[in-house]
Amino acid sequence: MNVMQGSSIDWAAVRADFPLLTRQVHGKPLIYFDSANTGQKPNAVIEAVDDFYRRHNANVSRAVHALGTEATEAYEGARGKLARFLNVRADELVLCSGTTFALNLVAYSWALPQLKPGDAIVLTRMEHHANIVPWQLVAQRTGAVIKVAEIDELGRLDLERLYALLTPEVKLLALTHVSNVLGTVNPVREICREARKRGIVTVVDGSQAAPHRALDLPSIGCDFYAITGHKMNGPTGTGALWARRELLAQMPPFLGGGEMIKEVRFEGTVFNDAPHKFEAGTPNIAGFVGLGAAVDYLSALGMDNIDARERTLLDYATGALQTVPGLRIFGQAPDKAAVISFLVEGAHAHDLATLLDLEGVAIRSGHHCAHPLMHHFGVPATCRASLAYYNTFEEIDAFVAALQKVRTLLA
Numbered sequence: 001m002n003v004m005q006g007s008s009i010d011w012a013a014v015r016a017d018f019p020l021l022t023r024q025v026h027g028k029p030l031i032y033f034d035s036a037n038t039g040q041k042p043n044a045v046i047e048a049v050d051d052f053y054r055r056h057n058a059n060v061s062r063a064v065h066a067l068g069t070e071a072t073e074a075y076e077g078a079r080g081k082l083a084r085f086l087n088v089r090a091d092e093l094v095l096c097s098g099t100t101f102a103l104n105l106v107a108y109s110w111a112l113p114q115l116k117p118g119d120a121i122v123l124t125r126m127e128h129h130a131n132i133v134p135w136q137l138v139a140q141r142t143g144a145v146i147k148v149a150e151i152d153e154l155g156r157l158d159l160e161r162l163y164a165l166l167t168p169e170v171k172l173l174a175l176t177h178v179s180n181v182l183g184t185v186n187p188v189r190e191i192c193r194e195a196r197k198r199g200i201v202t203v204v205d206g207s208q209a210a211p212h213r214a215l216d217l218p219s220i221g222c223d224f225y226a227i228t229g230h231k232m233n234g235p236t237g238t239g240a241l242w243a244r245r246e247l248l249a250q251m252p253p254f255l256g257g258g259e260m261i262k263e264v265r266f267e268g269t270v271f272n273d274a275p276h277k278f279e280a281g282t283p284n285i286a287g288f289v290g291l292g293a294a295v296d297y298l299s300a301l302g303m304d305n306i307d308a309r310e311r312t313l314l315d316y317a318t319g320a321l322q323t324v325p326g327l328r329i330f331g332q333a334p335d336k337a338a339v340i341s342f343l344v345e346g347a348h349a350h351d352l353a354t355l356l357d358l359e360g361v362a363i364r365s366g367h368h369c370a371h372p373l374m375h376h377f378g379v380p381a382t383c384r385a386s387l388a389y390y391n392t393f394e395e396i397d398a399f400v401a402a403l404q405k406v407r408t409l410l411a
Helices: 011-015 043-056 066-086 099-114 133-142 159-165 188-197 245-250 285-301 303-321 349-358 371-377 393-410
Strands: 093-096 120-124 145-149 170-176 201-205 224-228 239-243 261-265 268-271 327-330 339-344 364-366 382-386
Touching: 043 066, 043 285, 066 093, 066 285, 093 099, 099 133, 099 170, 099 201, 099 224, 099 239, 120 133, 120 159, 133 145, 145 159, 159 188, 170 188, 188 201, 239 245, 285 303, 303 327, 303 339, 303 393, 339 349, 339 393, 349 364, 349 382, 349 393
Parallel strands: 120 145, 120 170, 170 201, 201 224
Antiparallel strands: 093 239, 224 239, 261 268, 327 339, 339 382, 364 382
């Protein structure tokens, strides 16, 4: 990757690293504005996965032959890269299939044994279903109740009302770092500090934060933090859960099987140390090799550079969209991430997205796995344009022109 021009980044050269972005859809150049759904993959990631399967493919921690050693070193090397990316210890990082698995791991391995009738879990209105449903299932089994922290008209958490909810019966607070619908960046450091004062365990969904902003998990002060690899330009089926070592030590395994044990007898089993006791079975080895390459790629660009680039794209896109008659943007919190959810008066979200697809524009439409948030705004669905550092101002212009065109077709 040679993308530096003096002290600045050549974003056109960065874009050229992503082969999928050169294709056409329905005879039109692809405009990919769905990175909050999944990030595209640079050549370095594709080549890393290909190289693993061509030259190193073997299982991890099960063989003394050369390929087994190479596979294990590559897999654990990816854990180390991710740990440095998050500024945590590698033995605090459980590798898993993504945020959904990570949150369920916390729900079943920490919350289920800990909670009892009369306890409470606090969630926020803007949560993804992955940070709602596991807690509902645990609450049903333990007798705990769920409380909901609400948002204001700009899509920001009402912090005063949130802190009022943190009463003595609350044992867990789960919240997103960045909303996948609104782009709102929650002040997780402040919120986790207030929760810790009250003895409340905190779980942060970092799926939409890790691809876009520098993360220093110790400074956030949470107890658990979950990320998803495919949103970070890595392969699907990868992700991680970071947790405080003392919590990992006391948590029982979530899944049983190979690799998560030290010794098995019919009389009983001695489990491996964390994080390996939570990694039963053969992992997505090639996927994590690819995720390691993605972390290298992001780190080489610099997360602060990525953040600045995406802020500039967001400002430009927001201004351009505000010229479209009848368009409503959902979520206008200051310092938001590069996500724009919107509707156009008189047009259904799915109709808009379908017609935009015919113009080569890929956006998301639907409830975005956030039904409670849709209910809050009184709409069944929205369109969502989510930008990444590999997008361009020219794409934004073409997107707005296409939106103006399809709006007239639906009028």
